[in-house]
Amino acid sequence: MNNALVLELFDLKKSFSLDGRKQTKIFDGVQLTLKKSELVGIIAPSGTGKTSLLNISGLLDQPTGGSVRVLGQETGKLTTERRNSIRRNHIGFVFQSSNLLNEFSAIENVALSRIIKGFNFKDSLKYSRNLLSRVGLENRLHHKPLELSGGEQQRIAICRAMANDPKLLLADEPTGNLDYENSILVFDLLLSLVKQKKVSALVATHNLELIKRMDRVLKLTKTGLVNL
Numbered sequence: 565m566n567n568a569l570v571l572e573l574f575d576l577k578k579s580f581s582l583d584g585r586k587q588t589k590i591f592d593g594v595q596l597t598l599k600k601s602e603l604v605g606i607i608a609p610s611g612t613g614k615t616s617l618l619n620i621s622g623l624l625d626q627p628t629g630g631s632v633r634v635l636g637q638e639t640g641k642l643t644t645e646r647r648n649s650i651r652r653n654h655i656g657f658v659f660q661s662s663n664l665l666n667e668f669s670a671i672e673n674v675a676l677s678r679i680i681k682g683f684n685f686k687d688s689l690k691y692s693r694n695l696l697s698r699v700g701l702e703n704r705l706h707h708k709p710l711e712l713s714g715g716e717q718q719r720i721a722i723c724r725a726m727a728n729d730p731k732l733l734l735a736d737e738p739t740g741n742l743d744y745e746n747s748i749l750v751f752d753l754l755l756s757l758v759k760q761k762k763v764s765a766l767v768a769t770h771n772l773e774l775i776k777r778m779d780r781v782l783k784l785t786k787t788g789l790v791n792l
């Protein structure tokens with residue numbers, strides 16, 4: 565695998581078919597190359613396709629056309645099992661809503677992503693405890709998501725996304741539901757984890773303050789990504 569380029573999107577297209585016949589074109593012609601340790605922001609109005617683009621980049625969805633390469637590997641013809649394995653081993657996801665498992669505690673939510681990668685249970689708990697301590701949640705390890713604030717849940721979601729030591733982090737409006745101060749705090753954490761661990765990140769956001777701190781910002785349009 566070519567580790568210099570973490571994500572490559574070639575002429576990516578996405579359409580959705582609602583009634584099985586009528587196709588709604590979301591975007592057509594997305595090109596992107598994400599290098600190691602690069603932090604790239606994606607902005608676009610609601611409904612333009614940011615979540616769709618991140619889902620396709622993270623192998624959670626298939627494009628209608630074009631191709632996705634992760635760590636140099638062409639993914640279009642891979643089996644579901646192989647796609648799942650790339651995701652499990654190399655990709656971290658911060659979803660638009662934190663999507664934590666409500667029946668599991670904070671530390672379990674984070675550790676699961678490491679256990680699923682194949683690390684042993686004890687190591688995964690220890691690693692997750694350290695990660696959560698770094699984001700100020702050492703006193704919330706055993707709380708369940710519904711016993712935590714939105715900002716705390718989002719910090720846990722970031723730890724979960726980082727717990728499998730990903731090469732590629734995909735974050736979908738990670739601060740979307742937070743107030744200004746919490747959004748800066750959560751973004752600072754994301755930034756420090758990304759820079760320290762040399763992860764490449766693609767971050768969709770409406771937050772103009774955060775945009776200023778990206779290495780590069782792209783605007784998603786119907787005809788592709790435009791440099792800003």
Ligand SMILES: Nc1ncnc2c1ncn2[C@@H]1O[C@H](COP(=O)(O)OP(=O)(O)OP(=O)(O)O)[C@@H](O)[C@H]1O
Pocket residue numbers: 580581582590608609610611612613614615616617660
């Ligand atoms: N599973 C689906 N079936 C049909 N249409 C879909 C599906 N998922 C998304 N869409 C449509 O694709 C378009 C892009 O959706 P997407 O969620 O990617 O936008 P977004 O840029 O993330 O918006 P937001 O900023 O509100 O999160 C929307 O018009 C949406 O209705």
Ligand SMILES: [Mg+2]
Pocket residue numbers: 614615616660736
């Ligand atoms: Mg979205």
